[in-house]
Every structure is written in structure tokens, then in C-alpha cells.
Amino acid sequence: xxxxxxxxxxxxxxxxxxxxxxxxxxxxxxxxxxxxxxxxxxxxxxxxxxxxxxxxxxxxxxxxxxxxxxxxxxxxxxxxxxxxxxxxxxxxxxxxxxxxxxxxxxxxxxxxxxxxxxxxxxxxxxxxxxxxxxxxxxxxxxxxxxxxxxxxxxxxxxxxxxxxxxxxxxxxxxxxxxxxxxxxxxxxxxxxxxxxxxxxxxxxxxxxxxxxxxxxxxxxxxxxxxxxxxxxxxxxxxxxxxxxxxxxxxxxxxxxxxxxxxxxxxxxxxxxxxxxxxxxxxxxxxxxxxxxxxxxxxxxxxxxxxxx
Numbered sequence: 001x002x003x004x005x006x007x008x009x010x011x012x013x014x015x016x017x018x019x020x021x022x023x024x025x026x027x028x029x030x031x032x033x034x035x036x037x038x039x040x041x042x043x044x045x046x047x048x049x050x051x052x053x054x055x056x057x058x059x060x061x062x063x064x065x066x067x068x069x070x071x072x073x074x075x076x077x078x079x080x081x082x083x084x085x086x087x088x089x090x091x092x093x094x095x096x097x098x099x100x101x102x103x104x105x106x107x108x109x110x111x112x113x114x115x116x117x118x119x120x121x122x123x124x125x126x127x128x129x130x131x132x133x134x135x136x137x138x139x140x141x142x143x144x145x146x147x148x149x150x151x152x153x154x155x156x157x158x159x160x161x162x163x164x165x166x167x168x169x170x171x172x173x174x175x176x177x178x179x180x181x182x183x184x185x186x187x188x189x190x191x192x193x194x195x196x197x198x199x200x201x202x203x204x205x206x207x208x209x210x211x212x213x214x215x216x217x218x219x220x221x222x223x224x225x226x227x228x229x230x231x232x233x234x235x236x237x238x239x240x241x242x243x244x245x246x247x248x249x250x251x252x253x254x255x256x257x258x259x260x261x262x263x264x265x266x267x268x269x270x271x272x273x274x275x276x277x278x279x280x281x282x283x284x285x286x287x288x289x290x291x292x293x294x295x296x297x298x299x300x301x302x303x304x305x306x307x308x
Contacts, residue, residue, distance in 0.1 A: 033062035033086035033116040040244040041263025043069055045122045048134045051077070052127035053105055053117070062086045062114065072245030074139045085114055094119030099294040100126060122263060123299040124270075138271060140249045147242070148249035155214060155237045168208040171254030171272070172197070173265035174227055177220040188287025192260035192279040194230040199308050200258045200277045201233075211235050213258075216251050216268075270302060280307035 032054045034046035047061065047069060054061050063069075064086065065079035080086065090113050095101040097120040104121060127134050140148070152169070161167065174197075179189040204211050212235055217223050219241040227238060241247065244264070251257065251268035259265035259278040269276040278301055283290035293300055301307065 029060050030112075031062035031080070031085055031089065031114045032057070032059045033064075033089050033114065035116075035118055035120065036064065036067065037120070039264065040068060040072075040248060041265075041267045042120060042122075043067065044138065044267050045120060045263055046117075047077075048137070049121035049123065049126035050117055051134065051137070052130050053121075055130055055133075056105065057109070059115070062089070062116075068244075069138075072140060072144050072243075072249070073137065074141060076133075076137055086116055089114040089116035091116050091118045094121075096294070097292040098122045098297070099292065099299040122266075123294075124302050125299055135271075138267075140245070140252075144245050144249050145253075147246045148253055151239065151242060151246060151250045152214065152253060155239050156212060159237065161212065167210045167212045168204070168256070169254045170201075170204050170211060170213050170256045170258060171216060171251040171268065172201070172213050172231070172258040172260075173216045173251060173262070173268060174223060174231070174260050175218050175262040175264070176223045176226060176260070177218065179261055188284040188289030189261070190281055190284055196279050196281075196308060197231055197258070197260070200279075201231075203277055203306070203308070204256060204258075204275075205235075212237060214239060214250075214254060216247050217241065266302075269305070276302070276305040278305050278307055 032050050034043070034050045036043060036046065047063070047067075051061050061077050062085055063077045063079045064083050067079070069075055070079070092104070092107050092115055095103050100123040104117065104119065105126070107115065156167075174192075176191045178184065179191050201213060213231075213233070215227055215231060215236065215238045217227050217238065224238075239247070239250070242250075248264060248268050251265075252271040254272060254274070256274035257265070257269040257272050257276045259269055259276060261279060261282050269278075280297070280301075282297075283293060
């Protein structure tokens with residue numbers, strides 16, 4: 001790994017932690033296991049970040065064969081034959097869920113154990129040096145791509161849009177309901193309102209002709225009702241919810257993307273090849289959630305994305 005990339009540098013103490021004394025090194029493969037907590041986007045962060053950390057530290061990734069990622073992606077990581085490898089691993093704590101932390105990367109290794117990173121590790125900085133590997137890992141299976149393409153064509157054809165070549169398709173992921181609970185609001189979660197979505201859509205309308213906004217909404221009747229009332233226009237198309245993998249693939253196939261909140265939108269945008277607009281006020285000032293981010297949230301939101 002190049003230490004010059006994204007200012008990830010090693011101190012003498014860090015290097016001591018990175019290197020095991022060969023006299024203490026346990027023979028055979030050792031593993032770092034992901035957290036496996038939350039939905040599809042969370043799983044992707046956990047595995048991608050653990051992959052980056054494992055590459056730097058000389059471990060393999062402890063993938064459970066039950067991981068939902070094997071359902072949707074080609075996944076070039078072989079699953080464990082025995083899950084007790086992770087069940088018996090040493091737990092490593094979480095520091096900041098949405099930031100890069102040296103303590104997570106440079107954990108002290110006893111040179112013989114397997115480890116379990118009990119954290120969300122939602123920062124692109126953990127795996128950016130291995131971006132090409134992660135892209136290969138998260139390549140959708142052909143049958144998922146086919147179903148996603150059918151989904152996109154169907155929603156557009158339902159309104160007699162037949163010429164997709166001359167259209168600019170913008171995927172818009174909306175998540176609100178579960179982030180609006182009392183506990184989540186107290187913790188600091190904010191949801192994107194109509195004002196943000198209007199501005200994000202206008203950003204694309206000013207730059208492209210023949211825009212088509214395809215809405216991907218959580219399977220929540222209140223969220224769907226909110227979208228029908230607040231996100232309107234002749235160029236707005238609401239999709240029906242499919243499996244998370246098919247929806248994520250369809251979202252990533254759009255020319256450009258708009259993120260509200262949540263890791264699903266993050267990954268769909270990261271896997272896409274266009275411009276991404278994101279909601280920058282995801283956490284309330286002074287909140288516990290805001291403390292989980294780095295300054296200006298730059299460890300979380302990907303470079304080049306546009307915050308509104």
C-alpha cells in the first residue's frame with residue numbers, strides 16, 4: 001500500500017503494531033471477521049473495510065457462507081468452512097462508525113489470534129487503496145443485472161418512454177421512516193426533506209436534457225406516500241420495491257444518482273459511473289451521531305460527490 005494515498009502514514013509505533021515478531025507468528029491463515037450487522041449497504045461497508053484492513057495487516061477476510069452478499073455479487077472471497085473461526089475471534093471495538101480511525105487499522109496484534117471488528121467501519125479510506133479489488137468483489141451476478149435492467153425498462157416504458165438512449169436517467173434513493181423514530185432523532189439522525197430533493201433534481205435538470213428521475217424507496221408505506229405527495233413531475237418515475245440486490249443494481253445502472261440518507265444510496269452511487277449529489281446535513285449539530293463522523297464528513301462521503 002502506498003502511504004502517500006489519502007494521507008495514510010505510518011508512525012514507528014504503528015509499524016510495530018503492523019509487524020508481528022516471526023518467532024511469535026502462528027502458522028497458517030488468520031482472519032479478520034466483519035460485523036454483519038444491518039442491511040445490504042452496511043454489510044458492503046463492513047466487508048469492504050475489513051478487506052482493506054486485512055490486506056494491510058496480512059490477514060484473510062472471515063466471510064460467513066450465509067452472507068447475503070453471495071446472493072447478489074460474484075464475490076471473489078471464499079467463505080469460511082467453519083464459522084467458529086469468527087465466533088471465537090477476539091472482538092475489536094468501534095471508535096467512529098462513519099470515519100477513518102487509526103485505532104481500527106493499527107490494532108495491536110498478538111500474532112496468533114483471529115479478530116472480529118465489531119464496528120460499522122463506514123469510510124471509503126479503509127479500502128480506497130484496493131478499489132479495483134472491491135469493484136470486482138461487488139460485481140453483480142449476471143442474473144441480477146438482467147432483472148435490474150428489466151425493472152428499469154419496465155418503469156420507464158409504463159409511461160411510454162421508449163428511447164432510453166436520448167434520456168438521462170437519475171436514480172433517487174429515498175429513506176425516511178426508520179430514521180424518524182424518537183430514539184433515532186435523539187441520536188441525531190436527520191432525513192432529507194422536499195427542499196433538498198427539489199434542489200438536487202434541479203441540479204440535474206439544469207445540466208441535462210430529457211431527464212428521468214427513477215425513485216427507489218424503502219418498503220415503507222409512509223415513505224411511499226410521502227414520495228407520491230412531494231416528489232412530483234412528468235419526469236418522475238416511482239419503482240416497485242424488489243429484493244435489495246436487484247434494487248441496488250438498478251440504482252447503480254442509472255446515469256447519475258441522488259442520495260438522501262443511508263448506506264444503500266452510498267453504495268449504489270459508488271458503484272455507478274456518473275455524478276452523485278448527496279444530502280450533507282445527515283446529522284444534527286452537537287449530536288452523538290455527528291461525533292461518529294470526521295470533520296466535514298469527508299471520511300464518509302466520497303471525493304468528487306456534490307453536497308447540497
